[in-house]
Amino acid sequence: MVRRSVSSTAEGTEAFRGTDKRERILRAAVDVFAANGYFNSKVSEVAKAAGVADGTIYLYFKQGKEQLLTTIFQEHTRSYLESLERELGNVDRAEERIRIAVRHHLETLGRDRNLAIVAQVELRHSLKFMSLLSQQEVADYLNTIRKIIERGQADGAFKRTLHPQLVAKSVFGILDEMVTSWILSEKAYDLGAQSDQISELILTGLL
Amino acid sequence: MVRRSVSSTAEGTEAFRGTDKRERILRAAVDVFAANGYFNSKVSEVAKAAGVADGTIYLYFKQGKEQLLTTIFQEHTRSYLESLERELGNVDRAEERIRIAVRHHLETLGRDRNLAIVAQVELRHSLKFMSLLSQQEVADYLNTIRKIIERGQADGAFKRTLHPQLVAKSVFGILDEMVTSWILSEKAYDLGAQSDQISELILTGLL
Amino acid sequence: MVRRSVSSTAEGTEAFRGTDKRERILRAAVDVFAANGYFNSKVSEVAKAAGVADGTIYLYFKQGKEQLLTTIFQEHTRSYLESLERELGNVDRAEERIRIAVRHHLETLGRDRNLAIVAQVELRHSLKFMSLLSQQEVADYLNTIRKIIERGQADGAFKRTLHPQLVAKSVFGILDEMVTSWILSEKAYDLGAQSDQISELILTGLL
Amino acid sequence: MVRRSVSSTAEGTEAFRGTDKRERILRAAVDVFAANGYFNSKVSEVAKAAGVADGTIYLYFKQGKEQLLTTIFQEHTRSYLESLERELGNVDRAEERIRIAVRHHLETLGRDRNLAIVAQVELRHSLKFMSLLSQQEVADYLNTIRKIIERGQADGAFKRTLHPQLVAKSVFGILDEMVTSWILSEKAYDLGAQSDQISELILTGLL
DNA sequence: GATGAATGAGGATTCATTCAT
DNA sequence: AATGAATGAATCCTCATTCAT
Numbered sequence: 001m002v003r004r005s006v007s008s009t010a011e012g013t014e015a016f017r018g019t020d021k022r023e024r025i026l027r028a029a030v031d032v033f034a035a036n037g038y039f040n041s042k043v044s045e046v047a048k049a050a051g052v053a054d055g056t057i058y059l060y061f062k063q064g065k066e067q068l069l070t071t072i073f074q075e076h077t078r079s080y081l082e083s084l085e086r087e088l089g090n091v092d093r094a095e096e097r098i099r100i101a102v103r104h105h106l107e108t109l110g111r112d113r114n115l116a117i118v119a120q121v122e123l124r125h126s127l128k129f130m131s132l133l134s135q136q137e138v139a140d141y142l143n144t145i146r147k148i149i150e151r152g153q154a155d156g157a158f159k160r161t162l163h164p165q166l167v168a169k170s171v172f173g174i175l176d177e178m179v180t181s182w183i184l185s186e187k188a189y190d191l192g193a194q195s196d197q198i199s200e201l202i203l204t205g206l207l
Numbered sequence: 208m209v210r211r212s213v214s215s216t217a218e219g220t221e222a223f224r225g226t227d228k229r230e231r232i233l234r235a236a237v238d239v240f241a242a243n244g245y246f247n248s249k250v251s252e253v254a255k256a257a258g259v260a261d262g263t264i265y266l267y268f269k270q271g272k273e274q275l276l277t278t279i280f281q282e283h284t285r286s287y288l289e290s291l292e293r294e295l296g297n298v299d300r301a302e303e304r305i306r307i308a309v310r311h312h313l314e315t316l317g318r319d320r321n322l323a324i325v326a327q328v329e330l331r332h333s334l335k336f337m338s339l340l341s342q343q344e345v346a347d348y349l350n351t352i353r354k355i356i357e358r359g360q361a362d363g364a365f366k367r368t369l370h371p372q373l374v375a376k377s378v379f380g381i382l383d384e385m386v387t388s389w390i391l392s393e394k395a396y397d398l399g400a401q402s403d404q405i406s407e408l409i410l411t412g413l414l
Numbered sequence: 415m416v417r418r419s420v421s422s423t424a425e426g427t428e429a430f431r432g433t434d435k436r437e438r439i440l441r442a443a444v445d446v447f448a449a450n451g452y453f454n455s456k457v458s459e460v461a462k463a464a465g466v467a468d469g470t471i472y473l474y475f476k477q478g479k480e481q482l483l484t485t486i487f488q489e490h491t492r493s494y495l496e497s498l499e500r501e502l503g504n505v506d507r508a509e510e511r512i513r514i515a516v517r518h519h520l521e522t523l524g525r526d527r528n529l530a531i532v533a534q535v536e537l538r539h540s541l542k543f544m545s546l547l548s549q550q551e552v553a554d555y556l557n558t559i560r561k562i563i564e565r566g567q568a569d570g571a572f573k574r575t576l577h578p579q580l581v582a583k584s585v586f587g588i589l590d591e592m593v594t595s596w597i598l599s600e601k602a603y604d605l606g607a608q609s610d611q612i613s614e615l616i617l618t619g620l621l
Numbered sequence: 622m623v624r625r626s627v628s629s630t631a632e633g634t635e636a637f638r639g640t641d642k643r644e645r646i647l648r649a650a651v652d653v654f655a656a657n658g659y660f661n662s663k664v665s666e667v668a669k670a671a672g673v674a675d676g677t678i679y680l681y682f683k684q685g686k687e688q689l690l691t692t693i694f695q696e697h698t699r700s701y702l703e704s705l706e707r708e709l710g711n712v713d714r715a716e717e718r719i720r721i722a723v724r725h726h727l728e729t730l731g732r733d734r735n736l737a738i739v740a741q742v743e744l745r746h747s748l749k750f751m752s753l754l755s756q757q758e759v760a761d762y763l764n765t766i767r768k769i770i771e772r773g774q775a776d777g778a779f780k781r782t783l784h785p786q787l788v789a790k791s792v793f794g795i796l797d798e799m800v801t802s803w804i805l806s807e808k809a810y811d812l813g814a815q816s817d818q819i820s821e822l823i824l825t826g827l828l
Numbered sequence: 829g830a831t832g833a834a835t836g837a838g839g840a841t842t843c844a845t846t847c848a849t
Numbered sequence: 850a851a852t853g854a855a856t857g858a859a860t861c862c863t864c865a866t867t868c869a870t
Contacts (some may be wrong), residue, residue: 201374468862
């Protein structure tokens, strides 16, 4: 986002643009898909929003419209998981690790509503899409959560009566629903603010 | 093509047939949508699967394809909620009521995979659809769960530190994810069998 | 081509149209392809020329534009061969049979310039097309000519030093070129009028 | 990308390279057009096959794709006619001249299958192309053959009852068909080997 | 009520061509 | 001269919906 150019800006700008174009298209796709839904969005709308010609999209995304959607999801999940791992870094307490995972999810998606819409809603388009994505990206995410649980069970912090994979799915399900609900809500509340309550529920239950 | 009707049963039969046809169309829509996804399904495929002419669908569903989807969801949610209320009937213990809600959700959807697919996946087609549906049907469901929580908090069975609406969403989120995960899984396991673990997590948490 | 309608023309016309639609589309395709060339013709032009909607073409020709071209050729060749066989009927003299084949070819195509254009020019679009067509239709035609030659050689009318298949191809090549040349000519001469000279060349050669 | 040139040969090499590049593009075009057909070939494919950038083609052929096709035909016909004239050289006997023309046609095209494909098939793309080409190149070829006939009739070698132009077209048609048939054949026979039979047919006919 | 032939708007994608470097 | 990233016009085909029978 920071641009520094000293000499003949021409070259610098061009080079930057070239690199940038792919990002601009992806960002435009997020916004357009979020606004109209994937199936109701036209490639030409994405192109227009990105400030490129229709055909240019196919230079960067050979598979066209569908590839835009999957790329958005893949790249977002990848960067999300990286930042999550960073945050978990050298935190050892199992309870704290859960709290971090919860907060990170809600804050990250709470920061970019359009991205959240695409990730929550537009991706769930058909069994085909979901299968594709679950195979890798969602599986990666679930694994990360599952490992937190397993470690917590191993060091005696968490009870051992619950199946880690099932807990991981539950945590994901809760977070997913909180985001979806936030997206669909007409009121613009702070998503991240719910982190503590959610963590408390997960950790101590209703009783 | 030749129809002869003599007595008053004729009308009755006709009316019945009419009803029958409507159900056949809806059932066909569930199956076709589950197989290909809503956007990739053709009205003519639904018609064929239902054994009626394309145009006939518009006699029963004026708004066409979209109405098929919303009708499926509405009628399913309505009947689901009715049966849930019946099950909750005269059960008083808050914990038991949660267990019933969880089990009912997983068993009901676990019984009809195609319906589950449509409900979980195909309905999430765009913000537009989800908004429409959340407004009423999902809201009704969440309300039912929320009331269980509230009553549990009122009679001292559940802790009062958690916001009932937020807990309701969490429960819904967990159940939703369990179903989605089951749909996408290649292994055909018993969805209802997870009820106890899920209930335990919700009631007592991880710690 | 002759239409007789007595009573309420509405019904008659409609019925006629229904049956007719396929033919109208094919005829329109011949004319449009002849005017602009196959690759430069738009499906919508054919539809417009046929007086039907674009989509209607796909009701009658599932494979679209390409099927129009192949159908034109197939049906024309079929009907051409039938009429040729009829003409050869009970003519026995080999020389006379050759004369009939030559005259029939030139007169038939000389009668419908647009059809001739499509048959001569537009069909020869790519190896793919030509291979497809040669396999069956052209092969059938060549066989018919070859049999004339073989019978002539068998009854001693024709010399036996020439390979019948090669002669058949030569005859076809000559006729083909006469038609092509006629199509490309700016002068509108009578194609059939060349029959005698052509036959003489084939029968007696240059010497 | 770095070019170093020291002596005067540099320019020469450059000039040669320029020429070389033009030939490479034409040859690539013949091969690509033969493989996929003119309309289905992409300029970028030709560029790739020639080992040049897309834009480079427009440096040598201002009119682009279409000019590639016409240039191939023009240059081939020109060089073909030159070599034919050379072969006819000081041969005087009319019959022998016919034999040479036939043999030359079949052997020349029989030597370069891809060129033959483009000449026979790809050129016949639309009336527009054919008209353009017939005007000059085909006309030149027909004239050459016609002159052979006329001279043969003048010196009494050939009968005078046949119109020379019509005979010329016939000869061209036969040769054209022999080549087309050879191209489409799955068996790889020797095209030139048919020369004698063809000449015999032309000279002495069937009787 | 049923039918299904006909409609025609709508859009993803391709690819010849340009032009700044 | 050479490049190749970018352009955007052009078109085939699909399919939801209608309506005459």
